[in-house]
Amino acid sequence: xxxxxxxDQDKKEMLARVGAASVDELFCCIPEGSRLRxxxxxxxxMSEPELLRHMNAIxxxxxxxxxxxxxxxxxxxxxxxxxxxxxxxxxxxxTPYTPYQPEVSQGxxxxxxxxxxxxxxxxxxxxxxxxxxxxxxxxxxxxLMAQRLTHRGRILVARSLHPQxxxxxxxxxxxxxLTVEEIGFGDCGGLKSAELRDxxxxxxxxxxxxxxxxxxxxxxxxxLAAIVHEHKGLMIxxxxxxxxxxxxxxPGNLGADIVCGEAQSFGIPTSFGGxxxxxxxxxxxxxxxxxxxxxxxTKDIDGKRGFVLTLSTRxxxxxxxxxxxxxxxxQGWCALRATIYLESIGRTGLKEIAGQNIQKAAYAAARxxxxxxxxxxxxxxxxxxxxxxxxxxxxxxxxxxxxxxxxPGLELAPFYPELPDTLLVCVTEVxxxxxxxxxxxxLEEVLR
Amino acid sequence: xxREPLIFEISDLGKTGYTIPKLDxxxxxxxxxxxxLRTDIPDxxxxxxxxxxxxxxxxxxxxxxxxxxxxxxxxxxxxxNPKVNDKIxxxxxxxxxxxxxxxxxxxxNLEVLHRTERLLCEITxxxxxxxxxxxxxxxxxxGIMLVRAYHESKGKPRKYVLIxxxxxxxxxxxxxxxxxxxxxxxxxxAGRIDLAGLEQAMTDExxxxxxxxxxxxxVFESDICKIASIVHGKGGLLYMDGxxxxxxxxxxxxxxxxxxxxxxxxxxxxxxxxxGGGPGSGPVGVKKIxxxxxxxxxxxxxxxxxxxxxxxxxxxGRVRSFFGNYLVVLKAMAxxxxxxxxxxREIAEIAVLNANYIRKSLExxxxxxxxxxxxxxxxxxxxxxxxxYGVTNLDIAKRLIDxxxxxxxxxxxxxxxxALMIEPTETETRxxxxxxxxAMKxxxxxxxxxxxxxKAAPHQTYVRRLDETAAARNPIVxxxxxxx
Numbered sequence: 001x002x003x004x005x006x007x008d009q010d011k012k013e014m015l016a017r018v019g020a021a022s023v024d025e026l027f028c029c030i031p032e033g034s035r036l037r038x039x040x041x042x043x044x045x046m047s048e049p050e051l052l053r054h055m056n057a058i059x060x061x062x063x064x065x066x067x068x069x070x071x072x073x074x075x076x077x078x079x080x081x082x083x084x085x086x087x088x089x090x091x092x093x094x095t096p097y098t099p100y101q102p103e104v105s106q107g108x109x110x111x112x113x114x115x116x117x118x119x120x121x122x123x124x125x126x127x128x129x130x131x132x133x134x135x136x137x138x139x140x141x142x143x144l145m146a147q148r149l150t151h152r153g154r155i156l157v158a159r160s161l162h163p164q165x166x167x168x169x170x171x172x173x174x175x176x177x178l179t180v181e182e183i184g185f186g187d188c189g190g191l192k193s194a195e196l197r198d199x200x201x202x203x204x205x206x207x208x209x210x211x212x213x214x215x216x217x218x219x220x221x222x223x224l225a226a227i228v229h230e231h232k233g234l235m236i237x238x239x240x241x242x243x244x245x246x247x248x249x250x251p252g253n254l255g256a257d258i259v260c261g262e263a264q265s266f267g268i269p270t271s272f273g274g275x276x277x278x279x280x281x282x283x284x285x286x287x288x289x290x291x292x293x294x295x296x297x298t299k300d301i302d303g304k305r306g307f308v309l310t311l312s313t314r315x316x317x318x319x320x321x322x323x324x325x326x327x328x329x330x331q332g333w334c335a336l337r338a339t340i341y342l343e344s345i346g347r348t349g350l351k352e353i354a355g356q357n358i359q360k361a362a363y364a365a366a367r368x369x370x371x372x373x374x375x376x377x378x379x380x381x382x383x384x385x386x387x388x389x390x391x392x393x394x395x396x397x398x399x400x401x402x403x404x405x406x407x408p409g410l411e412l413a414p415f416y417p418e419l420p421d422t423l424l425v426c427v428t429e430v431x432x433x434x435x436x437x438x439x440x441x442x443l444e445e446v447l448r
Numbered sequence: 449x450x451r452e453p454l455i456f457e458i459s460d461l462g463k464t465g466y467t468i469p470k471l472d473x474x475x476x477x478x479x480x481x482x483x484x485l486r487t488d489i490p491d492x493x494x495x496x497x498x499x500x501x502x503x504x505x506x507x508x509x510x511x512x513x514x515x516x517x518x519x520x521x522x523x524x525x526x527x528x529n530p531k532v533n534d535k536i537x538x539x540x541x542x543x544x545x546x547x548x549x550x551x552x553x554x555x556x557n558l559e560v561l562h563r564t565e566r567l568l569c570e571i572t573x574x575x576x577x578x579x580x581x582x583x584x585x586x587x588x589x590x591g592i593m594l595v596r597a598y599h600e601s602k603g604k605p606r607k608y609v610l611i612x613x614x615x616x617x618x619x620x621x622x623x624x625x626x627x628x629x630x631x632x633x634x635x636x637x638a639g640r641i642d643l644a645g646l647e648q649a650m651t652d653e654x655x656x657x658x659x660x661x662x663x664x665x666x667v668f669e670s671d672i673c674k675i676a677s678i679v680h681g682k683g684g685l686l687y688m689d690g691x692x693x694x695x696x697x698x699x700x701x702x703x704x705x706x707x708x709x710x711x712x713x714x715x716x717x718x719x720x721x722x723x724g725g726g727p728g729s730g731p732v733g734v735k736k737i738x739x740x741x742x743x744x745x746x747x748x749x750x751x752x753x754x755x756x757x758x759x760x761x762x763x764x765g766r767v768r769s770f771f772g773n774y775l776v777v778l779k780a781m782a783x784x785x786x787x788x789x790x791x792x793r794e795i796a797e798i799a800v801l802n803a804n805y806i807r808k809s810l811e812x813x814x815x816x817x818x819x820x821x822x823x824x825x826x827x828x829x830x831x832x833x834x835x836x837y838g839v840t841n842l843d844i845a846k847r848l849i850d851x852x853x854x855x856x857x858x859x860x861x862x863x864x865x866x867a868l869m870i871e872p873t874e875t876e877t878r879x880x881x882x883x884x885x886x887a888m889k890x891x892x893x894x895x896x897x898x899x900x901x902x903k904a905a906p907h908q909t910y911v912r913r914l915d916e917t918a919a920a921r922n923p924i925v926x927x928x929x930x931x932x
Contacts, residue, residue, distance in 0.1 A: 001786040003528050003719075004798050005877040011801065014878070018804045023797045026804060027699055029668040029821045034705040040698050041570050045788025048532050055782060059541035061556035064549045071546045074769055081466045083500055085538075091515040092508035094534070097524050098725040100859075102916075103909040104512035104849050108724040111507060114455055117926040121492050127925045130725065133582035136769040164769040171743075171765035172589075175596060175605075175627030218483055249484040262769075272557045273547025273770025274582070275727035287923060293725065298919035301904075306911035310919040316585070316621035317859050321630045326621035329583040329715065333723025343455050344465035344500050347492040352468045355480075359471055362479035381482045402550065410548050433472040 001047055068435045069407040070364075072385045072426025073214070074135065074162050074240045074262060075270045078353070079430050081344050084267040088337045098293070098329065102308045108332065109307035112295040115339045122245040123237075123259035124252020125281030129292035130309075131335040132278030132327065135262025136168035139208055139238045141291045141325055142260045142280065143169050146205035146234045147178050148289050148324070154178070155205045156196065160185045160213035162240050163415040169208070183207070189217035189378030189387070196227050206234030210261075211251070212244050214415075215424065216361070216385025217378055225255025234258060242266055242279070242338075243428075244383045246354030258282045267341025268334050277334040288314060291325030353429055357384035360436065361427040367440040368425065373447055377422055385426045387412065387419070391447060394423050400446040406439055452506040455493045456927045465497040491929060510910050511724070512854050518880045520806075522825045522857035522869025523616065523664055525694045525716035530786065533779040534721070542778060547770035551755055558754030561771060562747045564781040565731075571784070571792060572690070572710060573703025574733030578742045580772040584691060587711030587730025588622035588658075590743060593764045594709055594734060595656045595685050596626050597741040601762065606655035606684075612641050614665055614861040619658045619689060628655060635863055639665040639818035641675060650682045656709075660689040661702070664861040664869070665818050666803065666825035668695070676706025685709060685738075693717040694873065695800055695824035698793025702733075709734045717795070718780035729776040743767055798874035799824040802881060806870055809885040813892045817864050824873075830866035833895040839902050841866040844891055846913060847905040851887040 006014070011023075020026055027035070046054060069077065087093075092107060099105030099112075112130045119128040132138040143155050155173070157166055159182045170180055181199060186192045191209055200207070207228045211219035225235040237251040239261030251259045264276035282290055288311065296310035316323040345353065361384040369376045373391035390397055394411040401408045409425035416422075427436065495503075512519070519526035537543060545554050565577040581587035592609065599605045609623035612633045620630040631649055636642040641659065650657070657679045662668045669675060679686045688702045688710040694717045696702070702710050714720050715728040722728070734742065740762040748757045784792065800823050807816075807826040815831035833839040845855030845868070857869040872881060894901055906912060924931070 001530075001532075002791050002794065003530060003787075003875050004794055005875060006798060006801075007878075010878040011798075014801055014805045018801070018808050020804070023801055026797075026800045026821075026823075029670050029823070030696075030700050031670060031673065034672060034700050036699060036701055036704065040789040040792055042567060042789045042792065043785060045791050046786050048786070051532060051782060051786050052536070054785065055536045056539070058556045058559055059539045061559060062541040062545050062554050064545045064553040065541050067553065069546060069549070071548050073548050075547050077544070077546070083465065083497060087501065087504040087508075089534070090505070090508045092511040092513050093504075093724055094721045095514040095529055096511050096724045097519065097521055097526055097722045097854075100521070100857075101512075101845070101849065101855055102914050103846065103906050103911055104854060105510075105724075106910055107507035107509065107511035110452070110454070110510075111504075111724075113925070113927070117454075117456065118492070120926045121489050127923075133586065133727075133773075134768050134770075137582070137586070137767065162769070164766060167766045168768055171593070171767055172625070174765075175593070176625070221484075246489070247483075247485060249486045250489075253486075254484065269543040270546045271543055272545045272554065272774040274768075274773040275775060276769075287925075294923070294925055296919040297924040298915045300911040300914045302912055304911055306914045308914050308916050308919050310916065310923055310925075313920070315617075317617035319621075320617050321620035321624035323617070323621045323624075326585045326589060326618050326625055327583075328585045328618050329713075329722070329726040329728040331582075331723075331727045332725025333721075334727060336724065340500065340504060343493045343495060343503070344497065345468075346459075346464045346466075346494040347489050348462070348494065349464050349466050349468055350489070350492070356468070356471050358479050358483070359475055360473055362476055363473035383483075398550070402553075407549065407553070429469075436473070 001045060067405055067407045070409045070425045070427060071407055073410045073424055075273055076241055076265045076428055077270060077430050078265050078428055080267050083344050084337055084340045087340050093336055099309060102306060106306060109295050111336050111339050113297065113307050115335045116295060118339060118342050119279050119281050123281045124250025125259050126284035127287055128281035129290055129294050131331040132280055132292050133331060134276045134278045135240050136165040138260035138278035138280050139165045140169045140172035142236045142258050143173055143208060145258065145289050145291060146236060149234060149286060150205045152203050152205045154181060154203055156181050156183050156199055156207045158183055158191045158209040160191060160215060161208060161210045161238060162214050165238060188380035189215045190219050190380050191224060193223060193227060196224060200227055200231050200233060202231055204231060204233050206236055208236045208238055210238040210240055212241060212383040215378055215387045216382040217380035218248060218383060221251055221254035241383060243354050243357060246350035263338050266338035268337050275331055275334050277331050277338055289324055292327050292330055356429040360429065360431060361386060364427040364436045367436060368443060371440060371444045371447065384428055385424060388423045388425055390421045390423060392421060394421055397446055401442055404442045406442055408439065452503065454927050455495060455503055456491055458499060459493045459495055461494060463494040463496050465495055465500045517853060518872060518876055518884050519854040520856045520870045520872055522871040523691050525871060525873055527719055527873035528875035529719050529721040530783060533782045536782050537775040537778050543775060555754055558747050560778050560781055562749060562754055564777050567784050568731055568733060571697060572733050573701030575736045576739045576742060577731050577733045579731045579777050580743045580767060581730035581732060582768055582773050583726060583728035584711060584713040584730040585618040585622060586767055587732050588618055589625055590732045590767055591687050591709045591711050592623050592626040594738045594741045595687065597764050598738055599655050607653045609655055610649055610657040614663050614863050615658065615660055616664060616691065616860060638820045639667045640669055643671055643674060646675065647678055650678050650684060652682050654682060654684045656685045656687045658687045658689060660692060662692045662695045662823040665827050666822045667820045668823055672705045691716060692824060695796055697796045699796045709738055714776055714780040719783045720776045720779040727773045727776055729773045795874050802872040802874060802876050805881060806872055806885060810888055813889055825869060825871035827864050828868040829864050834866055837895045837899045839895040839899050841868050843902040843905065844868065847891050847902045848887060849906040850908050853884055853887055
């Protein structure tokens with residue numbers, strides 16, 4: 001396949017205008033020793049039907065879709081209304097660049113403005129950005145933002161924060177004079193507030209806590225925020241399952257100063273983990289330390305309302321090494337999908353879907369915990385995920401259930417050695433009662 | 449055109465654009481007990497499906513895009529994005545697969561990651577790649593963190609990163625986030641790195657030089673091998689920003705001219721659509737010496753099967769969740785397979801031909817501050833128009849919009865005042881190139897005859913020039929009832 005639009009005649013005439021005898025001559029500024037004087041060793045070009053056949057064959061080697069899956073842990077299977085695919089695939093949304101020229105980008109810009117508004121409504125924050133890469137890097141950006149705002153050298157991170165988010169925070173802060181310390185979880189699955197009280201102090205930027213956390217447990221954010229605020233630290237809430245915001249109280253109403261997270265649940269397929277959608281909102285007094293692109297409202301010279309990217313003096317192309325973040329491209333198209341999703345399902349739909357997640361997960365938790373030998377690991381209230389303790393090691397149980405067409409969830413022991421024999425189970429609105437019942441029956445059989 | 453309101457302004461109580469299936473488990477009020485429930489989501493939209501469809505369709509019509517015409521944003525490589533690649537990523541087996549799925553159920557995905565790494569190694573001349581970085585800037589950060597990890601393994605991380613004054617703003621920002629101080633290297637009269645200046649700045653306190661090649665002037669750093677040996681001579685590493693790789697595919701490989709670590713932008717060189725601001729993908733290629741430090745996990749092939757290797761003690765760790773923007777990587781792989789070796793080479797050949805065609809056609813009409821040979825892009829300035837008629841690059845850009853084109857890049861390189869950085873890419877038609885050239889000539893003529901028309905441009909867009917100063921001074925970033 002070739003996507004070149006020039007004819008041989010075009011090339012000849014264009015070379016003549018340029019004054020070159022051949023295309024090769026145009027590369028004369030590359031020293032001969034640095035030129036590649038052979039063909040690349042790549043597979044031969046494929047026509048479109050050949051390519052589709054080839055990629056179909058590779059897709060066929062993914063068998064995941066044949067299973068009933070109860071996996072969550074930062075990527076969630078939710079139903080995506082057809083309008084999301086249909087509208088987001090319009091080429092006018094797919095093929096423009098970042099909206100640097102507002103007069104020809106009002107579509108993208110208005111979408112971002114609506115998206116920022118939706119994120120603020122959901123999180124209870126005053127302001128939000130145009131998106132970040134994903135929930136993990138958003139958490140790391142929040143840590144750096146807290147450091148800039150407080151000029152303090154330590155940050156506390158819940159051990160119940162997604163393990164990959166914690167790893168990302170460690171990677172992205174390790175060269176920047178910020179010490180990351182973990183705070184454990186109790187038997188309810190929530191953060192140990194006594195430990196927080198001990199570790200919190202005047203040299204701590206703040207706390208990053210996830211709710212619902214890695215175990216699905218909803219944290220007592222208001223109580224934690226009170227402890228953090230006693231020392232004038234910042235309360236940072238990470239939300240890996242954006243859908244929970246449809247029914248749970250907005251973190252902003254519970255003392256959060258910064259809310260960040262992953263919004264893949266809003267109309268974005270699990271996509272083997274990417275692209276997803278990192279989001280961030282904060283209180284308005286932190287606006288100038290917020291990383292990422294921001295869209296703002298203004299007027300044109302005729303007084304007509306319009307939208308622009310704004311506050312670019314925070315950003316790398318103006319501030320260079322002094323920028324709030326190095327981010328440039330973000331996840332614009334994913335933010336578009338989230339906007340279409342949220343505006344389609346609207347206030348009532350969001351509440352209803354989130355409510356169904358709670359009900360189905362609660363039903364599943366009760367059914368599975370009734371299997372002989374199986375218990376719930378934590379007593380805390382959950383959203384759409386919960387942790388089971390099995391009477392034996394999880395790995396062979398997972399294998400045995402897989403042989404029955406069920407992927408029962410995520411083994412936690414590789415991430416949490418202190419949680420042996422456990423399984424993180426996620427139940428969203430796409431799983432039916434029949435599938436849940438079949439899972440419980442299969443688990444019972446496998447453990448018998 | 450109809451003024452399209454914000455969705456919040458057309459929202460009505462009780463409407464919905466999507467019907468929810470009935471709950472099929474018994475509803476248990478106890479499930480909600482003890483949860484901090486919200487009573488409401490204030491001012492959240494409630495609209496019907498048709499309203500959603502019209503809203504986004506109308507908004508889409510207010511965007512310019514590659515599929516409408518030439519989009520000559522320099523250094524952004526706005527080439528045609530093949531439709532078939534968009535289709536491939538919607539195969540349910542790809543898009544509905546879960547990142548924590550057992551490896552034996554996602555062998556296809558792991559194959560895509562592993563093979564794409566190999567394909568990129570061959571195209572660029574490196575030994576290994578990580579596909580984890582989500583975009584170019586994250587790739588830069590990973591690249592410089594790898595440099596740091598390498599120096600730390602040798603005893604000390606060193607203190608400085610050298611960056612030419614023509615570089616993109618993400619370079620200094622990424623170096624800073626890796627804990628380095630930035631030292632700027634001046635360009636010479638040809639727009640290239642000044643070797644004497646480099647030699648002077650390059651000490652054993654310098655961790656790396658970040659070079660963009662071709663640089664943001666569209667000029668190839670012909671002394672690249674000498675540059676590499678100066679940097680290596682002091683034990684430093686050579687980093688290359690691959691934003692402009694479109695000029696080199698199949699013609700020259702950074703791994704062959706002394707580069708130790710490079711990031712690519714799949715949303716530039718490898719034709720994945722930019723989506724109005726992402727998702728991108730910024731893979732990082734390295735020479736063997738840096739391989740132990742790559743982010744985890746790595747896809748390995750054991751026997752006939754693919755597996756994930758997390759056990760890499762020298763790794764810098766991870767910079768995001770899961771495996772990066774996987775579906776973007778998948779599109780890039782499909783693109784490489786469809787083009788093959790000759791097609792990949794043709795990218796650079798025609799991209800450079802098209803840029804030089806524009807350059808030749810507009811030379812003399814617009815000022816060229818640097819007269820050095822152009823590769824895939826050419827950087828003019830507004831000097832002629834500004835000196836004589838007070839017309840700036842902004843005026844020229846806005847007038848181009850009226851004439852049917854997206855403007856060129858203007859915000860950098862900082863070393864060209866009033867820059868107009870034009871990158872046509874290889875997929876342009878002759879007709880569109882000629883129309884663009886004609887439009888630029890018309891504007892030059894208007895600048896002389898009727899500059900007021902440029903100053904007030906654009907005239908034909910849905911909104912006209914917007915007050916960006918007011919937007920920044922009094923930021924309104926969300927909708928509020930009765931205020932927006």
